[in-house]
Amino acid sequence: MSDIRKLGQSWIFSWFFGFSNIPTDEDCCIYMKSVLCCAKGDGVLSQAEKDWAIGFCASWGVADWVIKELKAYEADEDLKEVIARSPQVSIAQRDLLLTAIRACAADGEIHEKEKAKLKEMAFIIGVEEEIVDQLEQLHKEELALRQKRIQLLYPEKSPY
Structure with a gap:
C-alpha cells in the first residue's frame, strides 16, 4: 500500500469514525456487506443504494478486490451470519447502523x-x-x- 493511500485511509477513518487504526480490507468488506443486506431489506437493492454503499467504501481506500466483491454481491445472505464473520464489525455497532441507514435512504x-x-x-x-x-x-x-452547506458554498451553481 502506498504512503499516500495509507494517509488517506488514516484521515477518513479518523474523521468519520474516530478510529486511530485502519480496519482491514476484510473487515471493511464484511461491514459493507452487512449494510447492503439492510438496504435490501425491502427485497430490492436499488442501484442508488448499492452505488452509495460502494462509493462510501471506496472512499476508505480499500483494496480493489473489496470493491469488485461488493459490486457482485447480491445481499441475499443472512444478516446475522454476515456480521458474525468479523468481531470488529459487531463492535462498530452504532456507526454500522448509521451507515446502513444512509445506504437505505440513498434511493430517497x-x-x-x-x-x-x-x-x-x-x-x-x-x-x-x-x-x-x-x-x-x-x-x-x-x-x-x-x-445548507452546498447552498451556502455555491448559491448560483457548482463549478463542476
Missing part, C-alpha cells in the same frame, strides 16, 4: 421493511431501538446540513 426513502431490517441489525449487535430512532434523526439532520 427508507422502506418499512428496511426499517425492520435495521431493527434486526440493532438486535443482533445489541443496540436499543431508541438508538436506531436517534440515528435516523441524525441522518435527517446531516442531510439538511449538507444541503
